[in-house]
Amino acid sequence: MLRSGLSLRLLVVTPAVAIFLSSMLVNVGNLGFNMIFSRLMGPELFGQLAFLLTLKLSVLSLFGAAQMAVSHLVSDCEPRGRGALLAGLSVLTRQVFVLLSLVFLFAAIALWLWLGTTALPPVLLFAALPFGAAFSVLRGVSFGAMHTGAIILSANLEMGVRLIGALLAWQLGLGLSGVAGAIALSIIAGWAVVRRELPAPAQPVELSGLIRSLGLGGAAFALLQLAQVLALDGDIFLARSLLSAEDGGLIAALSLSQRIQFFACFSLATVLLPDLTRARRTGQPVIVALRPVGILFGAVSIAVLCATTMVPEWLTDLLVGPQYRAAAPLLRLAALSAIAFTLSYLIATALMAFGDRRGIWICLTVAVVQLAAMALIPEPHLSGFVMIKVSCQLAACGISLLLFAVRLKCSLLTTR
Template structure:
């Protein structure tokens, strides 16, 4: 009885609940990809990987609205906050519709560019894009207010519905089509909107933000757009370029490698979600923020080292267990890819930290090296191994520059 009572007294904090939820979501997303890889095989999985990559690109684009909403949900209050949220929803919906229409209109060109078997999968995917932008603003409100319970529900709903609906369609109807995957993705956007509170209709005057607020929002939005663009380039350009330059079989093999190697990045994302509102609030309260950065960098470094060691020690076992013998050719590259993503994950923590503090040089640095990585792969892609090596070079330079900037900034602050 005393043991049970002690367990009850130790309540799980909302932050811990969210971290646990993110681990479950990442696990579910990995399971989704792994099952698709086994069911479809390398060649067909290459098409699925393009759609999954498009989903990641969309998530980074929509993350701009989520981060802007999260940050100013901390800073704004009452009617100003309501007016701000209402405007963000409207702008996000407009951008989502424009992006969705572009994907639908250029579906045939996208099919030719990425060597996919169908253009219909892009048409179906494009129809769901506006929903994703609405979902991201909704999540930004929860993130900024640290309503981690509701935030967890939206991610759980998206992951579970995509997993169940997609695999259900494939297994029940025996349809191994990229269009089915696109349908599952769209359905998950609907479930990801839950819980969704329709913005309150308030008087027009209350919607008008001051020039100061508008300027702050615009500045942060622009730099966040730029940064999320760099995230898209660094995280997804390699898969799309490999799909363009290599045959479907090799592209499918590489997609499996990327999925396993990026495990550390998806774990790091969990800490980024907690980092931004915490740093903004500490800055607002006039408190120091570096300790939070050290805490999360330490977590990511330990996790990264553990994953790299595992990938180096048991590469064939990991690939066989996760994807099967068809993908075993990627075993020698697994630990190398893990190194590249680990360096990027740590660099990302620094960039988001300074983004929270309205310091944008690290964001520009990330952009430069994102373009460098893409350029290196475009010019050096004789083999999949060379593609991985180019990413290691770019990410090593990026992490080094981020560390130098942090040290310089610390010295500069102490001198003031």
């Protein structure tokens, strides 16, 4: 009993749990942002805001692949070589910042000349994207070195500035431009917290090897991000041409619930990668890095399955409104497919810590097969789409689990 109590206390204070709880708070803030402004703005204006947010998330997802690649490099680097790695990342980050600033400056000028003052919201967003690129690299360093305080503070400050700043801008009558400005400021605020993670280089740095390593790692994680978009959101695009408008709306509602489930656990992947990489490099038991992630993922998955089984109508009303209640009977299957994909995603990330990209190819291949099956179904319908998704993702999860079990067994035998 004493040992189990001590293990529980140790679990509570691990970086994985602290970052997970922080991520949950950020997700609640983001959900609150959408719920508040969908009511304040009305459908037409909120649609414009949703487009801006989609644009922002699309660009930041590419930066997120770079973040994971940087995290992997930093955690895999021996202490004696870390200074040179950080110096190289510092130089590269500055160069990318300048390059993106020029690109987005020309894009902003072109938009302004084309659209006039209506281009102000995307122009404000473009102004922050170079900071977003630097922010992703700096967060990758923070995760690789597991600087928990900086990780938590930057994420929550970004969310707080976005939510409070947008509300203030709206109350001041600044409209969509004010909200876009608050979103831009939130990115800069997050960057400001971690800007000292990279020191100024004291001497010239060779970048060719670093660029090659980041390119290979970033490409792998970009493919994993692509798999996530195809697996969770690809059916939305197919539904526009294959299903009725009503069923297309229900597919979008189910997809939203799946994204909430996935992003509730996404922070676990950002912790799992550097922890496993570090354990492999130092010869430590990998089970220590796996345990908190497995427990937290299991807790979230059980809670989601219980909620979607017992109160699907209430959840549907809360997330998207009573007009989408026809999707409630399928909510549990949608949650199950999201849980299966999330586990496949975590396994693919864990395998990357061992230099194994097969988990990524499993996720991507099954996502493509899933969409092909939906497109070729003789009589497309809502329940058919949902059944295809859950079947494909459960199959991918089973294959990924088998692959990871073999890899884990080999790792355990090696460390003995």
